[in-house]
Amino acid sequence: MLLKVMGAVLVILGSTGVGFYYSSMLSERTNELNNLKKIIIMLRGEINYNHSTISESLSVIAKRTKPPFDIFLQETADKLREMPGETIGSIWKEMIKIHLQGTSLKDKDIERLALLGDDLGYLDKKMQLSTLDLYSEHLEQQIQDSLTDYNKNSRLYRCLGIMGGILITLVIV
Amino acid sequence: MDVNLIFKIAAVGILVSVISQVLKHSGREEHAFLTSLAGLILVLFWIVPYIYDLFETIKKLFQL
Numbered sequence: 001m002l003l004k005v006m007g008a009v010l011v012i013l014g015s016t017g018v019g020f021y022y023s024s025m026l027s028e029r030t031n032e033l034n035n036l037k038k039i040i041i042m043l044r045g046e047i048n049y050n051h052s053t054i055s056e057s058l059s060v061i062a063k064r065t066k067p068p069f070d071i072f073l074q075e076t077a078d079k080l081r082e083m084p085g086e087t088i089g090s091i092w093k094e095m096i097k098i099h100l101q102g103t104s105l106k107d108k109d110i111e112r113l114a115l116l117g118d119d120l121g122y123l124d125k126k127m128q129l130s131t132l133d134l135y136s137e138h139l140e141q142q143i144q145d146s147l148t149d150y151n152k153n154s155r156l157y158r159c160l161g162i163m164g165g166i167l168i169t170l171v172i173v
Numbered sequence: 174m175d176v177n178l179i180f181k182i183a184a185v186g187i188l189v190s191v192i193s194q195v196l197k198h199s200g201r202e203e204h205a206f207l208t209s210l211a212g213l214i215l216v217l218f219w220i221v222p223y224i225y226d227l228f229e230t231i232k233k234l235f236q237l
Contacts, residue, residue, distance in 0.1 A: 156199045160192065167188050170181055171215065 008173060012165035019161015023154040028104035030146045035069055036113070037139045044132045047125060054088060054121050055080035072099035092117025109142060182216050 039061055046057035055077045062073035076095040080088065093114045100110060112135070119131040189212030196205035 152199060156195060159195050163188055163192050163195075167185065167192075170184050170188070 004173060008169040011169050011172070012162070015165025015168060016158075016161045019157045019159070019164070022157040022161075025104045026146070026150040026154050026157075029106065029109075030143060030150060032069075032103055032105055033109065033139060033143045033146055035066060036109075037136065037143065039065055039069060039073070040132055040136050040139065044129060044136075047128055047132070051125070068099055068103055072096070075099065087118075088121045089118040092120065112138060112142075178219060182219065185212055185216060188212075 042061045042064065043057055046052050046060060050057070052060070058073045058077035058080070062070045062077060065073060072095055075098070076092060079091050079095065084091075096110060096114050096117075100113070105113075116131070116135050120128065122128070122131070189209055192208050193205040196202070196208060
């Protein structure tokens with residue numbers, strides 16, 4: 001009897017944990033998009049005022065950013081400094097694949113960020129600033145969408161987690 | 174057949190209706206419908222053996 005009760009409690013706790021985990025992923029996505037927006041603003045500032053190269057800018061910004069973007073930016077800057085003969089776009093995409101796949105960002109966020117790499121370092125300063133402004137607008141839209149998503153779905157995931165656990169317990173016991 | 178089955182069916186019914194309402198409120202009517210359907214199938218799965226026994230008993234009783 002005691003084992004049954006313990007099992008039931010474990011199942012309910014596990015299922016509740018899964019629900020709360022999915023709910024927290026939604027808020028984590030909003031935080032990461034906000035961090036990304038700060039990075040773009042800093043990059044814009046570096047290009048506009050310091051006239052520094054992409055690798056120098058990324059290195060400076062990496063020190064002022066939170067994980068996981070700090071490692072991503074630092075590794076990208078180091079790889080660009082090595083000058084391995086690849087384009088910025090391909091190095092950017094490679095680093096995204098290595099460092100940003102485990103984050104709460106959705107596939108479409110990562111795809112759009114990867115596309116930014118193709119436009120970095122293209123033509124003059126004005127073009128780069130315009131590219132960053134365009135990406136910034138897109139990010140703002142994504143942040144609004146993620147907030148809507150969070151408000152709509154976070155309670156749902158938590159409720160479903162708890163009730164799903166109780167339902168599974170009832171079926172098994 | 175014991176009384177626990179009736180309580181289990183009642184609990185499943187309540188849970189399924191609450192989950193269904195939560196899903197409908199979030200705009201996921203299809204998921205709500207599927208949840209209700211799943212609950213119904215589950216309860217039928219529990220009940221059908223007893224209904225079968227009932228019909229067998231009636232057949233034996235009236236020697237049909």
